[in-house]
Amino acid sequence: MNRSSPTAAAVTADPRTGDRGGARQRPRPTGDDTPRAAAAPADLRTGSRGRPAWRPRAWRPRAWQRLRGLGLWLTAALALLAVGSLAGLLPVQAMRVDSDSMTPTVTSGDLLLVRHGSGPVVRGDIVAVEHPLDGGMLVKRAVGVGGDQVGIEDGVLVVNGSPVCEPAIDPLLLDGVWFGPVTVPPDALFLLSDNRDGSVDSRAFGPVPTSEMVGVVTGRVWPHPGPLPSPSAGC
Known part of the structure; x- marks a missing residue:
């Protein structure tokens, strides 16, 4: 009795896609098809794409407070000079x-x-x-x-x-x-x-x-x- 060599049964293709069930081959990247990192979504509040928004340095409020304090001291000094002048206490x-x-x-x-x-x-x-x-x-x-x-x-x-x-x-x-x-x-x-x-x-x-x-x-x-x-x- 002759035995035929076993062969793999043909796989019926999917009539919608033509896919026969085999492993899907990924296309080789060529030219501009090289993989790229996905762009980070933009922040709707700042419009920034992954970069932190600019923020004033921590010393700015302190510098403003120093300037304000200096202005108050100058105002007080001018007021004292005016009072001293009117009172005749200065040259x-x-x-x-x-x-x-x-x-x-x-x-x-x-x-x-x-x-x-x-x-x-x-x-x-x-x-x-x-x-x-x-x-x-x-x-x-x-x-x-x-x-x-x-x-x-x-x-x-x-x-x-x-x-x-x-x-x-x-x-x-x-x-x-x-x-x-x-x-x-x-x-x-x-x-x-x-x-x-x-x-x-x-x-x-x-x-x-x-x-x-x-x-x-x-x-x-x-x-x-x-x-x-x-x-x-x-x-």
């Missing part, structure tokens, strides 16, 4: 004018800077002194120093026999006014207002000792910062 003092006796050079409401001390004072300087009558504060112009002879002749200031050029002073307001002459004692000042019509100055209370000086006005702080105009400007 310079801010002084507010509350009268029009020095117009047009200084007007009411101006904030002036006064350098403490009793001199040296030259003719034409604007000085701050203690009021000889009521103890308040006066801002006047020193028109005469110790040894000078001061007078007013028909509204014109005369010092040591010579008329003084004062462009800021309107002599028509003092038309017919005569005063003196008087001699200024040593270590004293003869003070006049720039607005001399009806102002109280050394014509009423006499020369003022330099020991009663608060200081020399060096400039204006507000509303027009800078030095005050020279009394001889325009002569």
Whole structure:
């Protein structure tokens, strides 16, 4: 009896796919078919694909706190300086004018800077002194120093026999006014207002000792910062 050699039974193919059940062969990668890592999904909140979002460094809040603290210290220091200046505790003092006796050079409401001390004072300087009558504060112009002879002749200031050029002073307001002459004692000042019509100055209370000086006005702080105009400007 002849025996035929055993053969493998044919496998019927799947009519839908043609698959005969054998092991599925994977295609060999060629060219651009090399395997690639899958892209990381984007973060819907930041749009980042796997990279951490930028965050401020931890020292930034601390630096801001330091700057804020420095600003507070500077503000406090400026406030202390302002208080010390107004109280006269510093070499310079801010002084507010509350009268029009020095117009047009200084007007009411101006904030002036006064350098403490009793001199040296030259003719034409604007000085701050203690009021000889009521103890308040006066801002006047020193028109005469110790040894000078001061007078007013028909509204014109005369010092040591010579008329003084004062462009800021309107002599028509003092038309017919005569005063003196008087001699200024040593270590004293003869003070006049720039607005001399009806102002109280050394014509009423006499020369003022330099020991009663608060200081020399060096400039204006507000509303027009800078030095005050020279009394001889325009002569």
